[in-house]
Structures are given as C-alpha cells and as structure tokens.
Amino acid sequence: MKSSFKSDLDKEKQLSKLLDKYYKRHLKRYCFKRVYALEEQKKGIDLVLSSKFVDAVFYIDEKAQLDYINDSLPTFAFELFYEKNGIKKQGWLFDPNKKTHFYALVTNIYADEENTFTSCSITFINRKKLIEFLKCRGLTKKRLQEIVTSVKTFHGKLALEALNVKSEGYLFFSRKNKAEKPVNLILKLDFLIEAGVGKKFV
Template sequence: MKSKFMEDLHGEGVLGEFLDKFLYGKLQIQEFTRNSRLKPNYMEYQFKGIDVTFTFNGTDYIVDEKATLQYPDGIPTFALELRYKKNNQWREGWFYDETKATRYYLLTWPIRNPVELSDLQVNDIRKVEVMLLSRKELQDYLFKNYQIDRNLIQGEVDNIIKAQKFRKLHTIHPTSNHYYYYTEYLAETPINLVIQKNTLKDLAIFHFNIYRDKPYIKNTNSTIWLRTQFR
C-alpha cells in the first residue's frame, strides 16, 4: 500500500489557488490569510488544521479546507476522519482531534478533469461546490440526534479495528443513513464517518457553487457573504 499524502497535498494546493481567486476574493471578508504563505511555519499550521483565517462581521474564522478530490465527478457524501495510521501507529482523525485549532470546515466537492492529482492544475477544475460549517455545530448535531461524541467514537472505532471488516460498514444509528467506512487500500487505512450531503446542506453557514465568473448561491444564508457586485 502506498501513501498518497504528497499527491493529496499537491491537489489541495491547486484547489486552494482556485478558491482564493474565485471564492474568497468575492466574499465580504477581512484579514484573509492562507497558511501556505506563512513559511517556514506552513506545516505547523497544517498539523493544527488551519488552512485559512479571516474575519467576517466581527467573528474570526479558523478554517480547515476539506475536499473530495479523489472523485472527479463529485459524490453525495463527505467523510469525517475518525482514525488513521502513521508509521504503523493508529492516530486520532481530524474530526474529534482536540489538538486541532479548527473552528470551521470548508467542505468542498470539486468537479474536475480526470487527471492524476499529482498533475492537477487550476484549469482542470471546472466547478467547486462549497459549504462552510461550524465544527462544534456538526459535532453537536451528531450528539443531539444520535448520542455520538468523542468517547463513544473511540470505542466504536476500536471495535471496527478488531472486526477487520472493510469498506462500507453499519450505520451510525438505526435511524440514520450516515455510516462508517474502513479503507484498506491506502497506507493510512482511515476509518471515517460518512455523512450525507443533504444533512450538511441543512447545517451550512453558507453554500455556493463556484465557477470562474461568479459564485451561485445555494442557501439563503449565503447572500450576505458576497461582495455587492457578485450578488
């Protein structure tokens, strides 16, 4: 098994260029910073789960950008990482990792040309669907509706590892269509909680389809985020 970390990092960097030009530049935000410009401290911010920071209406946003880059045509779900392997040791995934400084996720579904991620260029990206979500509100949603929290997840993941069953597993609750997924073909063998996009839409602070000419609003909360000329 091979780690795709460097390929993913390249793809994320290209996606970041697209978002800087066609999303963030059209929002009414202040003090925007992308951590990759903060060399030599770039990786320190990366490990803390900070891709960009900005201010909107007096609120500071510390944002981790997450993408479905492996799927060129998009998918109707998003995977929240619960645990992964590094140097043959299990580590806590980013969703419940308390060492992360992340306050918000920018979840992204790029529609792109089917090139290898290592070869991806900005011009290969045709459209990106984006949702901004509060990390706390997403965790609160799972607890309120399904009694899922960090402690329960640790036990659930331990059981998944012991069972050694892979790919799509059981749902997180009898009343839910969100489910666990254990990937065996990546070196990191991540265990994820896969959540449906329709649920994420309901929780999104803003929701856009991003093209090169303008962002197209997908929820009623989005309008106030756009500069006047892009509404």
Template sequence: MTESKYAKNKEDERIVGEFLDKYFYPIIEKKYMNKINNIERNYDVSKQNKGVDVILESKGGSLINIDEKTATDYFNENIPTFVLEISFLKDNVLKEGWLFGNKYSDTDTYLFCWGWKEDANKDLSVENIKHIEAYSIRKSKLQKLLDDKYDLNKYNYKKKAELAIDEINELSNDEKVFLKGNKGPRWNISRQLDEEPINLVTPKHLLKQVTKTIFNINKHEVKIKEL
C-alpha cells in the same frame, strides 16, 4: 498512506486552494465587506498541522480558522457523500483523526468541497477546474449533530472506531456498517492506504442540516445560498 499518494493528495489540495484564493475568497471579501475585514491563507506549517488553512478576520477583530477539505479523488463524479476522518492507524496504534482529535482543535469552520474539471481526462490544475461546490460548516455544529443523532463524540469516538473495525473485519466486502441502524453515515476503512484511515462516509443531505452557506464557484461567478 503511500508517499506517492500522499504527495498527490497534498498537491491537489494546494491546487484547489489556489483556485479558491483566485476565484472565491476575493469575491467573498467584497460581498461581505461590512462583516469581513480580511481573508488570508495560512502558510505557517504548525498552524496547518492544527487544521488551519485560511484565517478570516471579522470587522470586530475576531478570527475564524477555516480548514479546507476537498474530495480530490472524486472530481467529476458528483458523489452524494463526504468522508469524515475519525481515526487512523500508525504503528498499529489507533490515532485521532481531524474531526475529533485534540491536535486539530484550532479549526473553527470546515469548507467541504466537491469539484469538477473542464477536461476530466487531464490532470488537475487551476485552469482545469471548472466548478467547486463548497459547504461552510461550523465544526462545533457538525460535532453536535453527530452526538445528538448518533451518540458519537470526542469522548467515545476511538472506542466506536475500534468496534467498527472489528465488525467490518467480520463482514463480507459488500456489507456495510452504519453508525446507527441501516442508513446514514457508514464506517469505511481505506485499506489501500498505509495508515488505513477509519472514516465516516457521510451523506450530503445530513451535512446540509448544519451547513451555514453553500457556495457554487466557477471562474466567472460565485453563487451563494444561505441556509
């Protein structure tokens, strides 16, 4: 990933996190005060690198490590998918992505976010975020879904990513390579980025099958839908 693109994505993620800290987590703490003792943002870089953005402490004392993931490049586009990082290239070597990689094993729950801005023509800022839709998904359940439905798991994901790269390289630009059959999650290589991440573009309706709660967040309220 180019340095400028990486820096922009990190800054956008920081802005979304600040929005959630102000308009989401305090509401959730109050709503579930009989279950939640505390919610804190993690500022320990070593933990952040292991996939921990926020730590939720339950009343029983157990900790839930939350990894916030936001489609920052697609604000206001209402996309029906979310990108799951499977692998990426570094020095022409295939490395582990955040979904299956051991490096990110501290993550318990993902918060997948789609966003809308007040003014689509202005830069992203806390004040310019109008609405965030967030799916709360247990990492273990998402991995199980992909294993059960598509035979993709932590033991074979690198090999399947390698095969997908070969298949994509042989096809024309408008052809798609799906994980299975001709629908559902499809492989994508972000060639415009230096590290060329190999991702699964995954339909929201599939993610919804393992979503525990959907949150619709704006500056005035948080709507909660338990699934």
C-alpha cells in the same frame, strides 16, 4: 500500498488557486488570508477569515475530495482515526489539538487536464455545531471509538443505529486499500445543511 499523500499535496496547491478565486468573488463580509506555515496547517488552519465589520476571526480547514476529480459525490468523509507506523492516531474531526472553527468541504472538483482545476463546490461546516449534533445523536468521540474498537478487522461500510444509512450517513473502514487505514464517518452533505451545521457557499 502506496500513500497518495505527496500527490495530494501537489493537487492541493493547484486547487488553492481556484479556491482563492471563489473566496475573492463571494466573500463579501470577510477578508481572507491563506496560511502557509506547516505548524499552523497541522493545527487545522488553512485559511483565516476576518470580519470586515466586527472583531471576529475564524480558522478554516479546507478538505477536498481529491480522489474524485471530475466526479460528484453527495457525501463527505470525516476522519475519525488513521494509522501511522502501525499506531492508531486520532483523526481530524475530534482531534483536540485542531483549532478549526469551520471546514470548507470542496466537492464536485472538475479539471480540463491533470492538476488544472476549473470548477468546484464549497460547503462550509461549523465544526463545533457538527460535533454537538453528533453528540445529540449519541455519536460522541468515546462512543465512536468503542464501535471502531469492537470491529478491529472490519473493512468496508458499517451502518450505525444513530444514522439512516441511505439519507444521513455511516462508517467506512479502509483497512485493506489505503496505507493509513483510515476510519471515516461518511455524512450526506444535504443532511448536514438541513441539520443546520452546514451551508452551501458555491
């Protein structure tokens, strides 16, 4: 299996140009600065928002559905675990080393030609509120790890008692089709907005 990491990086560079246009047009109360330092990006910081009116700074981690160009999905995948050199690693959602305040989930990405993006949707998710919300549903970092550990060879969609699989979310194991073998928590965007942890930006 070949990792798509390099091609994703190329796509991200092209997509950032479109995202910056949206930020310039729609961010009325904030100034934004794109982060290029790799060490900061590894900490979950792609963008820094600074309030124009109060002393407040927020770190944004952009997550884009780059595997679904010219497609529209009602869900988003939140990474719980992945593998590197055969070793299980903590995914970005619960990673304590991430400084992310908000996720900018980029969906409905459309392109007229390869790597030339023309439109997309952005949903902001409050990371702290999301983790607290999941905790209230019994889906703590520890509990999710227990579930994942209990099905070591499972591949595909796994329903959770805490979530309505049709309207809220489920687990998805990509153990046979992706090099990093990620385990993702798939959540409906409308569900997150209704729960008060997310807000549609554009």
